Amino acid sequence: MKILFVGDVVGKIGLDTLENYLPQIKQRVKPQLTIVNGENANGGKGIKVEDYQRIQVAGADVVSGGNHIWDKREVMDFIDDPGKKILRPYNYPGKNVPGRGCIEIKVNQKKVYVINMQGNALMQPIDNPFYAFDELLPTLDKDAIKFVDFHAETTSEKIAIGNYLTGRVSAVIGTHTHVQTNDAHIFNKETAYLTDVGMTGSYDGILGVKKEPILNRFLTQRPNKFEVDDDGRMQIGFCVVDINDQTNNARSIHNYVINPDNKKFLD
Amino acid sequence: MKILFVGDVVGKIGLDTLENYLPQIKQRVKPQLTIVNGENANGGKGIKVEDYQRIQVAGADVVSGGNHIWDKREVMDFIDDPGKKILRPYNYPGKNVPGRGCIEIKVNQKKVYVINMQGNALMQPIDNPFYAFDELLPTLDKDAIKFVDFHAETTSEKIAIGNYLTGRVSAVIGTHTHVQTNDAHIFNKETAYLTDVGMTGSYDGILGVKKEPILNRFLTQRPNKFEVDDDGRMQIGFCVVDINDQTNNARSIHNYVINPDNKKFLD
Amino acid sequence: MKILFVGDVVGKIGLDTLENYLPQIKQRVKPQLTIVNGENANGGKGIKVEDYQRIQVAGADVVSGGNHIWDKREVMDFIDDPGKKILRPYNYPGKNVPGRGCIEIKVNQKKVYVINMQGNALMQPIDNPFYAFDELLPTLDKDAIKFVDFHAETTSEKIAIGNYLTGRVSAVIGTHTHVQTNDAHIFNKETAYLTDVGMTGSYDGILGVKKEPILNRFLTQRPNKFEVDDDGRMQIGFCVVDINDQTNNARSIHNYVINPDNKKFLD
Amino acid sequence: MKILFVGDVVGKIGLDTLENYLPQIKQRVKPQLTIVNGENANGGKGIKVEDYQRIQVAGADVVSGGNHIWDKREVMDFIDDPGKKILRPYNYPGKNVPGRGCIEIKVNQKKVYVINMQGNALMQPIDNPFYAFDELLPTLDKDAIKFVDFHAETTSEKIAIGNYLTGRVSAVIGTHTHVQTNDAHIFNKETAYLTDVGMTGSYDGILGVKKEPILNRFLTQRPNKFEVDDDGRMQIGFCVVDINDQTNNARSIHNYVINPDNKKFLD
Numbered sequence A, B, C, D: 001m002k003i004l005f006v007g008d009v010v011g012k013i014g015l016d017t018l019e020n021y022l023p024q025i026k027q028r029v030k031p032q033l034t035i036v037n038g039e040n041a042n043g044g045k046g047i048k049v050e051d052y053q054r055i056q057v058a059g060a061d062v063v064s065g066g067n068h069i070w071d072k073r074e075v076m077d078f079i080d081d082p083g084k085k086i087l088r089p090y091n092y093p094g095k096n097v098p099g100r101g102c103i104e105i106k107v108n109q110k111k112v113y114v115i116n117m118q119g120n121a122l123m124q125p126i127d128n129p130f131y132a133f134d135e136l137l138p139t140l141d142k143d144a145i146k147f148v149d150f151h152a153e154t155t156s157e158k159i160a161i162g163n164y165l166t167g168r169v170s171a172v173i174g175t176h177t178h179v180q181t182n183d184a185h186i187f188n189k190e191t192a193y194l195t196d197v198g199m200t201g202s203y204d205g206i207l208g209v210k211k212e213p214i215l216n217r218f219l220t221q222r223p224n225k226f227e228v229d230d231d232g233r234m235q236i237g238f239c240v241v242d243i244n245d246q247t248n249n250a251r252s253i254h255n256y257v258i259n260p261d262n263k264k265f266l267d
């Protein structure tokens, strides 16, 4: 099974970029399952139901999340709707966390779990993601494909999770830094891994956001309102993981960016 | 002028890897200047004079640093030696910081400054790197090439510095995360940029270090001694920046990794 | 000279508390100079001109600040007004920081500098406060009293600054944690010191803010809007430093709280 | 029942200070139970069996811990010895954490639990302490006294835990900052609370450690070896909680320091 994973969609231009490129990408890749990270879809912070719907109509089967998933209160209106395939990180603390951190879907006859987990190194001190996997994975169907969006800041925690889950899940794809890394590979011929898949939206801003307020924050250390760089040129970061449906091991992983400096994928 | 930049050499296996690959890489790339980051050369933390010498003999003209440059006291024995081309981050606070953050060298007739600067977002609160550049750059020869190793944790601070220095330096190459990113490009046809160039050393460990103690740290949050993974397979991360000697603008930037899963560069 | 210093006024109830207690306190203490920290006066974050005025009318000669001083944009309307005695931390980076970090006033014939400085350990990485003092102090009149509000998180940075300034300023009083410490003393018979003076406002909330959202933040790690606990009972934290006008050395320092459990000061 | 709690013993001078003052303090207070925090007993970091023994012989019934409890490997030799009454924070992650976070003792006929818990705000991201209490408390005897050493950095997390446990435990005493606070009170006539009890050891250093390396760390941001200030003058910080054995509610809490500037307790 081919699974297409697209990095964090940032703001209106991120949605525009997704609508522009996702159909072409899918036509070439022909994935059986498409997952898009949407934690920044609404103005760079959070997601509303209309953003979710645009992402879905553009071609996503599942929308994944991260630390920003909670930023717009309106997410509460649909995050628990069983008809909406939206994830939040599994390991937020407490018993009644809204939403789901793991979604089961059927692709043809094959069961796939999409899991969203978040790191806690240099981030909020939520539940330890290593133990959260130890708790979650035994509850899932052994014969299913497990695909992980690991949303984390540091490279050490991400690679550590990749090692920890080797042979236990089919793929671990990192998100959150918004910059794609160049380290896609398969651990032990079992688990596909990429430290970060990058982002979708403005190519000219800083991580999808207008340059000026970010620069001003570093220069002044005083509060600065960030705004999505909706007038920028477009970029999209994604990867394709091919998984053996019999063994649930990854066969290949390839990562791509499309931006004004790099249109190789479209050739 | 072609400048070759090699990411953080980690421990004995990092030095072995450098000695193994650097000559081949230089033969193909034919750089006029070679810079290697050495902050982790001695057992993963710091650098001693014998490590410096191995890096130099392997083919480096300048050895760059980072937050770990201070970790072995023996660095004090040679960091101020004018005959040693070793850098520490420019913006450590105070008036009498040992060593240099900017080194001038002549390549044929052309003057080149190699600058090492460190971020302070999610790291030690050293001097603001943006203002440090504002202070340093006007003191340098306008007609020289300026090449920056920006050692920082977050992608936002790195891309912000890349934007801030566009048109003011020839290249900004990130280090510290030990994972190469896939975003090499030239800002405004002037300044070559790469968020992180990656590392040199064990391919099987976590950022060059043995897996077990890193995993144990995440699992226990108790002290764990890290050791370099000297028995691992080798990887090396590097990039090549071509700079127009007349305008000091970058003409191209290409990033590469060599590891057991990716030998494309050697083809 | 007796100087009265009152800890962070938090929200409407903080202003009410100040108006309620400050006149009584001044009647007993009979200070020549009164300084009140106002960084949280407006709804717990920032300060507007009407808050400044209430604090002044209540009896403050100088209003000091901290990291939250910037939180309401309206502070820009008066922070540069030479007629307003309001401080922001001196060591925010850059050349054109709005406002002043050091204010000179005459008390009878004696010159007094009130200085507001901020730490950078476990806080924003603003300019190093140690070097900022090295730069500022030599520019000030040697014969004047210097009184410091050091706004910082960690006890180590606060005590370190107290040691660093011993013999160079008359008093270093800490703010920011909103909890008064029990360590008032005089370093080397020269410099009065208190790690934190505490806060002014609700006694029933958490640091002046309603309990529920704070508890929810710890329990959920998701965004929670904080609100000032305007219905709580009142507390005020303050200290009195007596300084020898001839030597500028501190003679004594006494710290006090008034709250429903502790009315000793009023006896 | 009167319980005496003594703050973090730092290094050799801390042990000397304890031996010097604890007998006198006990003679005056006449506590039924004495608890001493020992996480810094060995050279400022960690504890060995001989330090434990000195603390015990000096008069402690239970030795409590914190983040530094693990720093000397030799702690492993006795942390699991049922005959040794030593605690480590309860909420370190994983199933087989060495040692105990809760110790039950009998004082006359009354059962008392001493619990050591650690915060995770601006500290290591260990398990959420709020939920750890929710899990632990129901497993304990309802009719017993519960006394908590909450080892944490921020005042907000400490006061939040104090509120969270009101009516559920008899006392919450904070440690870790090494500076005693001036906010002892009883929440809702049930739970005694103090944000931090302070430390035991050198009065002249910074948090028990020699000044120079701490100052150098702030001035250089480079590695500096800390050493305990064994030549300093002595200080000790402690508190006394009186608990009603029938209701397990606190009747009173009083905090004290003894140091060269403050000998009031000894009068």
Ligand SMILES: [Fe+2]
Pocket (backbone or CB within 6 Å): A008, A039, A040, A066, A068, A176, A178
């Ligand atoms: Fe994101």
Ligand SMILES: [Fe+2]
Pocket (backbone or CB within 6 Å): A039, A066, A067, A068, A151, A175, A176
């Ligand atoms: Fe994120």
Ligand SMILES: [Fe+2]
Pocket (backbone or CB within 6 Å): B008, B039, B040, B066, B068, B176, B178
């Ligand atoms: Fe490194």
Ligand SMILES: [Fe+2]
Pocket (backbone or CB within 6 Å): B039, B066, B067, B068, B151, B175, B176
């Ligand atoms: Fe580094």
Ligand SMILES: [Fe+2]
Pocket (backbone or CB within 6 Å): C008, C039, C040, C066, C068, C176, C178
């Ligand atoms: Fe405050």
Ligand SMILES: [Fe+2]
Pocket (backbone or CB within 6 Å): C039, C066, C067, C068, C151, C175, C176
């Ligand atoms: Fe503050």
Ligand SMILES: [Fe+2]
Pocket (backbone or CB within 6 Å): D008, D039, D040, D066, D068, D176, D178
């Ligand atoms: Fe301690």
Ligand SMILES: [Fe+2]
Pocket (backbone or CB within 6 Å): D039, D066, D067, D068, D151, D175, D176
């Ligand atoms: Fe501690």
